[in-house]
Amino acid sequence: MMFGISPDLEILLQSADDLPFSNQPWMLVIAILIGAYFLSRLIEWGGHKLLDQSDRWPDDSINRIFFEEIHMPLYVSVALGGIYGSLSVLGFVESSYYIVGAILSILVVLWMRAATRIGSQWIEAVNATESDYEFSPIFKNFWTILLLIGTGISLLIIWEINVTPFLASAGIIGIILGLAAQxxxxxxxxxxxxxxxxxxxxxxxxxxxxxxxxxxxxxxxxxxxxxxxxxxxxxxxxxxxxxxxxxxESAPQRRKRIRVPITVAYGTDYQKVEEILLGVCDEIPLLLESPSARVMFREFGDSALLFELWAFVAHPFSELRAIDQINRLVYDEFDEADIVIPFPQREISFLDSEQDVPPQQPVERTYDEEGVEPSRDESNN
Structure with missing residues (x-):
């Protein structure tokens, strides 16, 4: 038959004659079930008690994750083990094909589920800590797929499903899947x-x-x-x-440097400009104190002195808000300090009436009887 009794269990059952109720198998079955029930409840209660009183383990601790996920499959395994032992005492193991198969299948699924959750939460916990190791979420998917394959193989072994026909066509299926899933x-x-x-x-x-x-x-x-x-x-x-x-923009560090161009008119005290710009940076909470802000005198423009303000923000998405606040404060400070911000200007000149071009002299034209202007040669004739 498919499910046999293991050698260790056979030895245990052979020595059952020395146990109480050995001549009364139903009493022994009841004792096994009661013992398995209380043991499983004890494991469940002890697991919850351990997790509730363990203040030294934070919620994202790997130890807490491990015990949270393992205690449920553990007490269910004890309960199912009691049922399996009872069936063995009654001699139903070899004859109860579906019952034993269902018990083993439930155990495989429970432990594979626990392993999947432990692996996934462990990866998230490692990524949440300041560690040199960081795992991409893609590895969670790989771990899940690997355990699903292991679960499928285990279930095939438990139910003794012949996979030879599948293996025979695996080559053709692999070629088809390879072409379809490029x-x-x-x-x-x-x-x-x-x-x-x-x-x-x-x-x-x-x-x-x-x-x-x-x-x-x-x-x-x-x-x-x-x-x-x-x-x-x-x-x-x-x-x-x-x-x-x-x-x-978040590598190698999440902070980002922003550059804000500033122009002032020629004749402006550049030291005063630098003082105002650095003072503006001190008033904006979005800008980091370290590294500190800097003002660069870039070049002499066509109609203005060109400066550039360098500062750092903690996150790339804070860039636009920081630039908005800088521009508003700089405009107000320059207005109070009477610093002119140059802008392009265009001059348009008009000629006087005395300089206008004299009108052209009228030209006399003659036409024939049909209203057609004769050519230059015919008119000369």
Missing amino acids: EAIGNLIGGVSLYFDDTYKTGDVIILEDGQRGTVTDIGIRSTTVLTRDNVLITVPNSVLNSASVVN
Whole structure:
């Protein structure tokens, strides 16, 4: 039969004659079920008690994640183990094909589910800490797929499903899938390449090749999702990003330097201009104190002195708001200090009436009887 009793269990059952109720199997079954029930409840209660009283483990601790996910499959396994033992005492293991198969299938699914959740939450916990190791969300998908494959293989083994016909046609199926899934495979390889190249990670602000700018919200097996400032989601295939030019404004550090051009009229005290600009930076909370702001005297323009204010913001998306506040305060400060901001001007001159060009003399023209002007030679004749 499909399900046999393990050697260890056979030895245990052979020594059952020395146990109480050995001559009364139903009493032994009841004792096993009661013991399994109380043991499973004890494990459940102890797990909750341990998690509730463990203040030294934060909510995102790997230890807490492990115990939260493992205690439920553990007490369910004990309960199902009691049922399996009861069936073994009654001699139903070899005859109860579907019951035992269902018990083992439930155990496999429960533990694979726990392993999937532990792996996924562990990756999120590692990414949330200030660690040198950071895993892309794509590895969560790989971990899930790997465990799903393991679950499928385990269930096939439990139910003794013959996979030889599937293996015989695996070559042909592989060729068909390879041709049909070229784009998907390209996206998968592109996602892995982007991770190992450290092009970007979740939360980074990137600029795509077509000029779209947004925050990376998810890196999947097939594509990367970007959320723009207009709250629009853009899904880009990984193969496209792998072969395109991507600007990461959050790397190597999330802070970004902004450049604000400033022009003043010739004759303005440049030291006064620098003092005003640095004072404006001190009044804006969006600008970082370190690195400090700087004022650069760029060049002598055609009609103005050209300066440039350099400052840093904590996040790339703070750039436009910071520039807006700088421009408003600079305009007010320059107005109070009587500093002129030059702008292009155009002069238009008009000629006097005495200098007007005299009108042309009228020309006398003659026409024949049919109203046609004769040619120059005929009129001379």
